[in-house]
Structures are given as structure tokens and as C-alpha cells.
Amino acid sequence: xxxxxxxxxxxxxxxxxxxxxxxxCTMVLGGIWWFFREEDLPVSIHLVWVVLxxxxxxxxxxxxxxxERYRYRFTEEEIDVKEGFLFIExxxxxxxxxxxIAMESGxxxxxxxxxxxxxxxxxxxxxxxxxxxxxxxRIVERLKTRINQYAVAEREEQKEDE
Amino acid sequence: xNRKKDMTLPxxxxxxxxxxxxxxxxLRNHITYIVERAWTVILVFVLSIIGNGxxxxxxxxxxxxxxxxxxxQMHLLWLLGAIALLLVLVGWYLNRWYRTTLTVRDGTxxxxxxxxTRKSNTMSVKQVSNVNVEQNIFEMIFGTCKMRLDxxxxxxxxxxxxxxxxxxxxxxxVKKCILAMKEGVDIxxxxxxxxxxxxxxxxxFGETMxxxxxxxxxxxxxxxxxxxxSFVATLGITLNDVAKxxxxxxxxxxxxxxxxxxxxxxxxxxxxxKILQDFRFRARRKDDQIYVSCGLWKRKSYMVPVNKxxxxxxxxxxxxxxxxxxxxxxxxxxxEGEEADGMKLLLLGSYDDLRRRMEILLPxxxxxxxxxxxxxxxxxxxxxxxxxxxxxAVGGVAVYLGLxxxxxxxxxxxxxxxxxxxxxCLGIGAAVMFLWLLCSYLxxxxxxxxxxxxxxxxxxxxxxxxxxxxxYGRIQYICYERGPMEQFLGLQHGHVSLxxxxxxxxxxxxxxxxxxxxxxxxxxxxxx
Numbered sequence: 001x002x003x004x005x006x007x008x009x010x011x012x013x014x015x016x017x018x019x020x021x022x023x024x025c026t027m028v029l030g031g032i033w034w035f036f037r038e039e040d041l042p043v044s045i046h047l048v049w050v051v052l053x054x055x056x057x058x059x060x061x062x063x064x065x066x067x068e069r070y071r072y073r074f075t076e077e078e079i080d081v082k083e084g085f086l087f088i089e090x091x092x093x094x095x096x097x098x099x100x101i102a103m104e105s106g107x108x109x110x111x112x113x114x115x116x117x118x119x120x121x122x123x124x125x126x127x128x129x130x131x132x133x134x135x136x137x138r139i140v141e142r143l144k145t146r147i148n149q150y151a152v153a154e155r156e157e158q159k160e161d162e
Numbered sequence: 163x164n165r166k167k168d169m170t171l172p173x174x175x176x177x178x179x180x181x182x183x184x185x186x187x188x189l190r191n192h193i194t195y196i197v198e199r200a201w202t203v204i205l206v207f208v209l210s211i212i213g214n215g216x217x218x219x220x221x222x223x224x225x226x227x228x229x230x231x232x233x234x235q236m237h238l239l240w241l242l243g244a245i246a247l248l249l250v251l252v253g254w255y256l257n258r259w260y261r262t263t264l265t266v267r268d269g270t271x272x273x274x275x276x277x278x279t280r281k282s283n284t285m286s287v288k289q290v291s292n293v294n295v296e297q298n299i300f301e302m303i304f305g306t307c308k309m310r311l312d313x314x315x316x317x318x319x320x321x322x323x324x325x326x327x328x329x330x331x332x333x334x335x336v337k338k339c340i341l342a343m344k345e346g347v348d349i350x351x352x353x354x355x356x357x358x359x360x361x362x363x364x365x366x367f368g369e370t371m372x373x374x375x376x377x378x379x380x381x382x383x384x385x386x387x388x389x390x391x392s393f394v395a396t397l398g399i400t401l402n403d404v405a406k407x408x409x410x411x412x413x414x415x416x417x418x419x420x421x422x423x424x425x426x427x428x429x430x431x432x433x434x435x436k437i438l439q440d441f442r443f444r445a446r447r448k449d450d451q452i453y454v455s456c457g458l459w460k461r462k463s464y465m466v467p468v469n470k471x472x473x474x475x476x477x478x479x480x481x482x483x484x485x486x487x488x489x490x491x492x493x494x495x496x497x498e499g500e501e502a503d504g505m506k507l508l509l510l511g512s513y514d515d516l517r518r519r520m521e522i523l524l525p526x527x528x529x530x531x532x533x534x535x536x537x538x539x540x541x542x543x544x545x546x547x548x549x550x551x552x553x554x555a556v557g558g559v560a561v562y563l564g565l566x567x568x569x570x571x572x573x574x575x576x577x578x579x580x581x582x583x584x585x586x587c588l589g590i591g592a593a594v595m596f597l598w599l600l601c602s603y604l605x606x607x608x609x610x611x612x613x614x615x616x617x618x619x620x621x622x623x624x625x626x627x628x629x630x631x632x633x634y635g636r637i638q639y640i641c642y643e644r645g646p647m648e649q650f651l652g653l654q655h656g657h658v659s660l661x662x663x664x665x666x667x668x669x670x671x672x673x674x675x676x677x678x679x680x681x682x683x684x685x686x687x688x689x690x
Contacts, residue, residue, distance in 0.1 A: 040570070041567075042562075042563055042566030042567060042570060043563070077687065077690055078687070078690075084644075086645070086646055087643055087644065087645050087646075088643070088644045088649065089641065089642065089643050089644075090641070090642040090643075090644075090656075091639060091640070091641050091642075092639060092640045092641075092683060092686070093638075093639040094638075094639070094686065094689075094690045095690075096690040097638050097639070097690075121638035121639050121659065122638050122661035123637075123638030123639060123659030123660050123661055123662075123667055124638065124639070124659045124667065124668075126639060126641075
């Protein structure tokens with residue numbers, strides 16, 4: 001099965017998250033500038049604005065790059081997720097080893113009608129973000145069915161062994 | 163042969179009163195639990211009475227029935243307050259002792275503690291991965307021991323792991339009963355504690371001694387060197403002061419020497435502890451269980467079910483690595499008491515020694531030839547060179563900024579040293595860069611990855627080395643990461659995730675070519 005792109009709404013969701021984060025950074029750095037603007041520092045306090053400009057440029061560019069890079073794939077046997085901005089992360093999870101499947105959506109996700117699916121193995125969690133809620137529900141159902149199939153097969157194998 | 167028997171337990175002299183019947187185990191900690199928990203406070207109390215002359219006078223006056231003056235009366239009040247506090251503490255532990263119980267019934271184990279916070283954990287006997295027995299000096303005197311039940315589930319490991327203080331004989335019987343229930347066999351067939359004389363592998367005192375000495379960590383080594391240097395320097399200065407008759411400085415020097423003595427003591431004790439804890443280390447493989455027993459002042463015996471082993475690793479501490487010696491640990495869930503990163507199975511030995519002993523103890527894992535591993539590509543060093551340049555620059559600039567902020571207003575300082583400060587900062591930056599490069603080079607020479615028919619081989623480390631062998635079927639998921647430079651050079655790094663304690667769950671893989679990891683993916687897919 002080929003890798004799939006996430007919903008177009010994800011760009012908006014990512015953008016809102018980034019803008020919120022950048023606003024917090026602006027407030028913090030603005031506060032630093034306000035308190036130290038008249039102090040005699042070894043470096044100019046106005047460098048704060050350069051840092052802030054970089055943060056905003058990165059924040060505004062990141063959603064487009066992240067959207068283009070985000071790919072996921074569900075085969076009969078495994079889940080494969082690729083994501084990232086500067087650093088790319090890829091997770092390969094065998095469905096057979098899943099212990100728990102969860103679906104979550106935060107306030108910003110809900111505005112855009114998006115959800116995330118969190119799959120838990122005995123060794124940790126992997127999250128598939130920015131899925132349309134309907135799609136996320138379908139994925140959860142599919143995973144549940146597949147896990148049940150594994151459980152039935154395992155039980156039959158045990159019976160045969162006995 | 164059908165070994166399955168009725169899972170209900172015979173009384174077997176174990177089921178105690180309190181309305182418990184046939185097939186039920188009801189346990190409470192041994193009464194020495196109270197002393198073992200409260201002894202430090204009791205000791206401090208007794209020592210403070212002995213050490214405090216006035217309190218001692220008070221006790222003597224009290225015994226002689228003399229009349230107490232006002233000062234003595236105040237001391238009496240303090241003493242009574244302390245005794246009341248001590249009694250409250252003992253009462254607290256008495257209550258805890260009475261209200262902590264362990265019940266084994268119908269294949270389930272229930273641990274209840276009905277103190278201020280009430281808790282009750284119930285788990286299946288099948289979930290028990292290890293029944294471990296430990297004994298410290300105090301317990302040896304009273305003939306008791308700590309019996310610990312470890313579960314093999316990560317989600318329940320910290321919540322349900324149970325510890326009870328029992329009489330040694332009783333603990334052995336309980337252990338046997340639980341194992342019998344777990345294995346579904348008759349109690350007579352169940353394996354109890356390992357007979358001291360039965361072992362497949364036994365380490366002699368010399369080997370244990372070498373193990374303790376070579377297992378010293380870098381921090382211990384650094385502490386030892388710092389202590390030795392400072393001790394010799396202080397001794398020299400103090401002797402010089404004695405010769406001059408400068409007794410003010412002599413007293414200060416003696417104080418410092420005492421401090422350094424205690425540093426040395428802690429260092430020596432750490433080594434001694436290592437020797438003592440692994441004293442007469444012996445291991446035996448029987449069916450699908452490995453039994454390990456060791457210790458002098460604190461005897462420990464634990465059981466490792468082979469089917470619960472998720473990986474094995476050979477660790478080479480810095481000193482041991484110089485002598486080409488490593489020890490073997492197994493990674494599983496449960497049993498992380500003092501050994502948060504896995505249970506020790508073999509003490510320090512050469513790679514060939516370990517391989518030979520593993521064939522006896524754990525033939526399921528075969529140590530490969532490390533020379534055949536895929537090494538980290540040279541391109542990775544280019545990334546590290548750039549990173550070391552950046553680290554050096556950051557280090558130098560940070561020192562300069564620190565000086566400007568801290569001593570910016572000290573005009574005299576800048577007039578005297580202003581010209582050499584940039585040079586010093588540059589030197590510090592260069593030193594940081596050199597250290598970074600050195601560490602990178604050591605990692606480059608150490609790290610490697612190998613794809614055995616059944617297991618993934620990972621070699622990691624900078625000063626120390628760690629060789630992990632992970633069956634593909636035990637990998638829970640794979641995570642890859644690629645930084646901008648790695649993307650440019652066609653490399654990636656990452657980790658595999660295991661069912662193990664938090665300290666061992668992530669087994670990191672160094673930076674290798676993308677194609678190398680495709681082999682890992684194929685091997686993983688073969689397991690499902």
C-alpha cells in the first residue's frame with residue numbers, strides 16, 4: 001500500500017498551533033526586551049527582535065514543509081508514519097504488537113475536524129496526527145478488527161499446541 | 163506426560179489462621195518488619211541519649227530518684243516528647259505491619275495495605291515473572307528474608323511488585339507454592355530455591371574480586387583521582403604547617419584530611435560492595451528457568467524465566483573495557499530493584515568466556531563475532547566535526563559572555579586582563595571542540611550494527627561499551643530519525659523499542675546508511 005498524505009485541513013491546524021506558540025514566544029521575548037532595554041549588556045538587547053523574526057519565519061514556513069512531509073501507511077501487518085520539519089522521524093509499528101488503540105482530539109484539532117490515533121505497544125506509543133475524524137474512526141475500527149484476528153489466530157494456535 | 167494438576171494448594175503447613183482454609187495462603191510480614199523499618203530512628207534516638215551528656219545525667223538522676231532542677235525538668239520534657247514521637251512511629255509501623263497482607267487464592271495474588279491510603283492490588287499468579295529472595299545482615303540474624311514477586315507487565319510493574327519479610331523457611335515454601343501454581347504442577351514438583359551446591363556456573367573469589375575492581379564507573383574513578391591528588395596536596399601542606407608551627411592552619415588541614423578520608427571511604431566501600439554483592443555468584447539453568455544466587459552480607463537469589471527475556475546485553479565498564487572484559491545482563495520486565503537496567507546473569511569475563519558460559523546458561527542467544535558488524539560510515543564524522551566546531555564556538559562565546567556579565571563593571575580587571583581574555587575564551591572553545599571530537603571518534607570506532615539470523619546486534623558506547631542482542635520478534639517498534647545533514651549524506655539514526663524497564667526500553671542505534679536499516683525492516687517483517 002502506498003503512503004498517504006494527511007488532510008489539507010492539517011495545514012490550517014498546524015498554522016494555528018505555530019502562531020499560538022509564536023505569540024507566547026513574542027510575549028516572553030518582548031518582556032525580556034522591556035526589562036533589559038536600558039541595561040548595559042555585553043550584547044545589544046535589540047538582538048531579541050532578530051531572534052523573534054527567525055521564530056516567526058520558521059513558524060510560518062513549518063506547517064507547509066511539515067504538511068508536505070507527513071505521510072502514513074497502513075498495511076495488513078504494519079503502521080508506517082513519517083513526519084518532521086528539519087528533523088524527519090519515521091515509525092514502523094507491527095500491528096500484531098499493539099496493546100491499545102486510542103483516539104484523541106484537542107481544542108484546535110476539533111475546530112478543524114481532526115483527530116489523532118495513538119497506538120500503544122509494550123514498548124511505547126506512536127501517534128498518527130492530523131487525521132480527519134471520520135478517517136481516524138475508520139482506522140481505529142480497522143486496527144481493532146486486525147488485532148482481534150491476531151488474537152483469534154493466537155488462541156487457535158495455543159489450542160493446537162495443547 | 164500430563165503434569166497439570168489441581169491448582170488448589172494443600173495447606174502444607176503454610177496457610178495460617180485468620181479464617182483461611184484449604185488452598186489459600188494468607189501472609190503477613192514477620193514482626194521484625196517493624197524493627198527493620200524503624201531501626202534508623204531508634205538508633206538515632208539511642209545515640210542522641212548516649213551522646214548528650216545532659217540527657218544521660220537526666221536518665222541517671224531519674225534512676226537514682228534525685229530531685230530535678232528547672233534545667234533538668236526542661237530536658238525531661240524534651241525526652242518525653244522524643245519518646246512519644248518514637249512510640250508514634252513504632253505504632254505507625256505496627257499498624258502497617260498488621261494491616262499489610264498477601265493472599266494467594268484461586269490462582270490470584272492479592273496484596274492489601276489498609277493504612278491511611280488503602281490499596282489493594284490483585285494479579286494473576288501467571289503474571290508473576292520472578293520470585294526473588296533477598297537477605298541482608300539484619301535478616302540473617304533473625305532468620306528472615308525479603309521475598310519479592312515481580313510481574314512481567316510493564317504497566318503493572320511498579321504498582322503490583324510485592325515485597326514481604328518472612329521467615330526464611332516460610333519464604334521458601336511460599337515461593338514453591340507460587341511457582342507450583344504458576345507452572346500448574348504439584349507442589350512437590352515445583353522448583354524452590356536453588357540448592358547451593360547445584361550450579362552450572364560458579365565464580366570464585368578471585369573472579370568476584372576482579373569483577374568488583376573492574377566495574378568501577380567513570381565517576382568513581384574521577385572521584386578517586388581527585389581525592390588522591392587533593393589528599394596528597396593537603397597532607398604536604400599540613401606537614402609543612404606543622405614544621406613551621408602554624409597550628410591554626412594545621413587544624414584546618416586536619417579537618418580537610420578527615421573530609422578526604424570519608425570521600426576515600428565511600429569510594430572504597432563502593433568497590434567493596436560490588437565484591438560482596440557478587441560474592442559466590444552462581445547460576446544454573448533448569449528447564450526454562452535460570453536460577454542465580456549471590457551475595458555475602460546481602461544474599462540474593464533470583465529466577466529468570468527464559469521466555470520472558472527480551473534481549474541480552476554485554477556491558478563493558480571503562481576499566482573492564484581496557485582489559486577486554488564485560489558482563490552479561492538480561493533485559494526483561496520485573497526484577498528491577500537495584501538493577502534498573504536488567505538482571506545480571508554473568509560476571510566480568512572475556513568475550514570468549516561469556517560466549518562459552520552463555521552456551522551453558524542461555525543457548526537461545528549466541529554471541530556473534532563483533533568484527534563482522536557494520537560500522538558507522540565515515541560521513542558521520544563530517545557531521546560530528548561540524549557539530550564540534552559549533553560546540554567549541556558556543557563554549558568560547560558562553561565563557562566570554564559570562565565574564566562580561568559577571569565582571570563587566572570591574573574596569574581594573576578588564577584593564578589588566580582584557581587583552582588575554584579573548585585568547586582564554588578561544589582556548590576554552592578549542593578544548594570543548596577537542597573533547598567533542600574525541601568523544602565522537604571513540605563512538606565512531608565503537609558503534610556498529612549487525613543482522614544475525616535471529617537477532618539484531620547493536621554495539622554502542624564512548625568510553626564504556628555495550629553490546630545488545632535483540633531477537634527481531636521482541637522488537638515492539640522501530641523509530642528512525644534524520645537530521646538535515648544526515649538527509650544530505652544519506653544517513654539516519656534511531657532506536658528500537660522493547661518491553662523492558664524504562665532504563666532499557668529504548669535501544670539506540672547509531673547513524674548508518676539508509677540501506678542498512680532496510681535489512682532490519684525485512685528481518686522484523688519476517689516475525690509477523
